[in-house]
Amino acid sequence: MRLDKYLKVTRLIKRRTIANEACDAGRISVNGKPARASYDVKVGDVLEINLGSKPLKVKVLEVSEYATKETASTQYVVVD
Template sequence: MRLDKFLKVSRLIKRRTVANEACDAGRVSVNGQVAKASVKVKVGDIIEIQFGTKTVKVEVLDIRDTTKKDEAGDLFKYL
């Protein structure tokens, strides 16, 4: 699954266009590498997102095309 779509489906970022812009700005990294929106995400990857002064680090646990709001948290765990 593409990185920008995973960020939207997991609700780490609310909209796919915003996820795309964050990737283009270099604020998202996968496994320590700055990542473009088109990077393929797989189970076990570590994603870091910089929101201003705060950094969120998560591990991908599952990949689904769609999720309900209460199940979105099952796709990743905070590190």
């Protein structure tokens, strides 16, 4: 699944266009490297999201095309 779509489906970023723009601006990195919106997210990837004042680091546990509000947060775990 594309990175921008994964960020939207998991509700880490509210809209896909904002996720796409964040990737283009270099604010999203995967495994320590800046990633494009078209990056193919895989289980085990570590995503760093630098939006706002506090950066967020999450590890991908599951990749699913669809998620409800209740299941969206089960697809990743926050890493410190």
